[in-house]
Each structure stands twice: as structure tokens, then as C-alpha cells.
Amino acid sequence: MLVSGGAGYIGTHTCVALIEAGYDVVVVDNFSNSEASAIKGVEQITGRDIAFEQVDTCDIEALRGVFLRHEFDTVIHFAAFKAVGESVAEPLKYYMNNLTSFMNVCALMKEYGRPNILFSSSATVYGEPDALPVTEQSPRQPATSPYGNTKQMCEDILRDCCHAYDGVDGIALRYFNPIGAHPSALIGELPRGVPNNLVPFITQTAAGIRECLSIFGSDYPTADGTCLRDYIDVVDLAEAHVAAINRMVGGKMEEKYEIFNIGTGRPVSVLELVNTFERVNGLKLNYKMAPRRTGDVCSVWADTSLANSELGWKARRSLDETLASAWAWEKHVRNI
Numbered sequence: 001m002l003v004s005g006g007a008g009y010i011g012t013h014t015c016v017a018l019i020e021a022g023y024d025v026v027v028v029d030n031f032s033n034s035e036a037s038a039i040k041g042v043e044q045i046t047g048r049d050i051a052f053e054q055v056d057t058c059d060i061e062a063l064r065g066v067f068l069r070h071e072f073d074t075v076i077h078f079a080a081f082k083a084v085g086e087s088v089a090e091p092l093k094y095y096m097n098n099l100t101s102f103m104n105v106c107a108l109m110k111e112y113g114r115p116n117i118l119f120s121s122s123a124t125v126y127g128e129p130d131a132l133p134v135t136e137q138s139p140r141q142p143a144t145s146p147y148g149n150t151k152q153m154c155e156d157i158l159r160d161c162c163h164a165y166d167g168v169d170g171i172a173l174r175y176f177n178p179i180g181a182h183p184s185a186l187i188g189e190l191p192r193g194v195p196n197n198l199v200p201f202i203t204q205t206a207a208g209i210r211e212c213l214s215i216f217g218s219d220y221p222t223a224d225g226t227c228l229r230d231y232i233d234v235v236d237l238a239e240a241h242v243a244a245i246n247r248m249v250g251g252k253m254e255e256k257y258e259i260f261n262i263g264t265g266r267p268v269s270v271l272e273l274v275n276t277f278e279r280v281n282g283l284k285l286n287y288k289m290a291p292r293r294t295g296d297v298c299s300v301w302a303d304t305s306l307a308n309s310e311l312g313w314k315a316r317r318s319l320d321e322t323l324a325s326a327w328a329w330e331k332h333v334r335n336i
């Protein structure tokens with residue numbers, strides 16, 4: 001199958017899970033936010049050579065070449081920009097890239113009669129929910145960033161293509177907060193510059209690269225005053241893709257377009273996450289309470305019963321092991 005953005009954080013972990021499940025993968029990536037070493041990591045873990053094409057999925061003719069050179073009937077589309085703050089500052093960069101690349105993929109899937117499209121969506125589509133946990137039926141809220149808007153727009157594009165075209169089926173997986181790394185510590189998240197996300201900031205602080213973690217907001221209406229999120233181990237998340245692909249290629253979809261929440265179903269506060277990181281890794285983290293971050297929601301976590309029952313998938317890894325894997329990866333990257 002084709003994996004666009006397969007050199008990225010979630011893409012690499014998903015390639016490993018797909019190969020372990022017996023699927024062949026072709027990775028297309030332009031390394032805009034990843035490195036060739038990530039592909040090497042996948043090869044080391046799986047003991048397989050990865051078919052790789054360095055192509056920008058926004059370049060439809062280059063992407064057509066990939067379709068002509070490789071046989072596959074399924075695409076998993078990860079390739080996208082994902083920095084929320086940057087998307088507010090440079091909306092056109094996000095709309096051009098994230099929408100063009102996805103529409104190119106959909107157009108070529110249709111043109112070449114390749115039926116199965118899996119799209120990486122996000123819990124960001126739920127915004128600040130009225131009721132928790134969120135189910136797939138919970139209303140989407142107006143996006144608060146161009147990044148979030150591209151997730152909603154790509155969901156709509158996929159839904160409309162599935163309904164309009166006989167030969168196209170789609171699944172959107174709405175990820176909650178993916179964290180951690182493969183237990184081998186050979187692949188993981190490689191943020192460029194100052195991390196926006198919590199766990200990379202924590203591990204870089206523990207490694208001495210950042211001086212101090214700011215906890216954004218301690219006055220939220222939660223038990224300890226910090227935000228609640230649903231942190232899912234990236235290997236569990238990767239396995240959810242395999243389950244979704246099994247459903248598609250096994251002809252088990254009930255609708256032409258389906259959506260699944262992919263989370264643990266358990267809310268964890270920022271403070272609880274920081275304390276757990278300190279405990280499992282036996283270290284003290286330099287952190288301070290700071291003002292709220294603009295655009296953050298207070299609480300969001302998943303109702304995962306649909307994915308549990310329909311995909312036969314469940315997040316299995318504990319927060320302890322996930323945060324140990326995150327630190328093991330940071331130490332590997334920094335040679336600590």
C-alpha cells in the first residue's frame with residue numbers, strides 16, 4: 001500500500017505495524033519535516049528494505065509516476081503540515097499544501113481505480129466539546145486554526161468522493177494526542193526547532209535542551225487546574241491503522257465513508273502526565289505554571305467504543321510504558 005508522509009512520526013510507526021501484519025508498503029515523502037534516517041529506522045526494526053519515493057504529493061505528475069510504478073489498492077495519507085501556530089501565521093502555506101496533496105491523492109486513486117483511502121484526521125475537529133467523552137457523532141466545531149480547518153476540509157473531501165464515486169471508499173481516523181515512541185527507540189518524533197507539543201517539550205527539557213517546561217494554564221475547571229487530554233501511545237495508534245486497513249481490504253465496511261475516534265478513552269491532566277514522566281523515568285523536571293496558551297481547549301477525550309467494537313482494536317499500552325519509551329527515544333537521539 002502507499003503511505004504518504006511515511007517518513008514522519010506516525011507514518012514510520014504505522015509502516016512498522018503494517019509490515020509486521022504482512023502488508024507491503026511504498027513510502028512517499030518529500031522530507032519536508034522528516035529525515036531519511038527515519039526510513040532506516042523502519043528498515044532496522046522490520047529487517048526489510050522499504051520501497052521509497054522522494055516525491056512531493058503536491059506535484060501531481062510526480063505522484064502519478066508513483067502510481068504508474070507501483071501496484072497498490074490502498075493509500076494512507078499522512079503527508080501534511082501540522083504546526084497549529086504556523087498555520088495561523090501562514091494560512092495559505094497550509095491550505096495549499098494540505099488540501100492540494102490530499103486532492104491529488106484522491107484524484108489519482110479514482111483515476112487508476114484504487115479504492116481504499118485512509119485519512120489522518122484529528123480530535124481537533126471537535127474543538128471545545130459540549131459533552132465528554134466525544135463520540136464520532138459529537139458535532140464538529142468551527143476550526144480555530146487553518147491547520148484544524150484543513151483536517152475538517154479533507155474529511156469533507158473524502159466523504160464527498162466516497163459518496164460520488166463507486167470505486168472509492170474512505171476511513172478517517174480522528175487521532176487524539178499521539179505520544180511516545182517505538183520500544184526499540186529506533187524511531188520516534190523528531191520535531192524541528194522548539195517543540196509545540198507537550199511530550200517532546202518534556203523530553204527535551206529532561207535532556208537539558210530546554211531550560212524549563214511551561215505548563216500552559218493552572219486555572220482550568222479541572223481537578224488540578226490543568227488541561228485534560230487523551231494521550232495515546234503511537235504504537236497503539238499505528239495498530240489502529242492496521243485494524244482500519246484490515247476492515248477496508250476485507251470488505252467489511254458498513255458505509256462507503258467511516259470515521260473512528262482513536263484514543264484511550266482516559267483523560268490525563270498535564271500535571272499528571274508530568275508527574276508520571278518524572279516517576280517512571282526517575283528524574284525531576286524543571287517546570288513552572290504559566291498563562292493559558294491561546295487556542296487551547298480545556299478538556300477533550302475520546303469515546304472509543306466504536307473503534308473497539310467495529311475495528312476490534314483497543315489501546316493497550318500504559319501511560320507509564322509510553323512515557324518511558326518517549327524518554328528512551330530522546331536519549332537515543334541525543335546520545336545520552
Ligand code: UD1
Pocket residue numbers: 084085122123124148177178196197198199201213214215216217227228229270293294295296297
Ligand atoms: C495540538 C494541536 C492540535 C493537533 C495536535 C497534534 C493546538 C491548540 N492543538 O493539540 O490541533 O492536532 O497538537 O499533536 O496546538 N502544554 C503545556 N506546555 C507545553 C506544551 C503543551 O502545558 O509546552 C499543554 C497544552 O496546554 C495542552 C497539553 O499540554 O493542554 C497538550 O498540548 P499539545 O501536545 O500541544 O497538544 P494539543 O494542544 O492537545
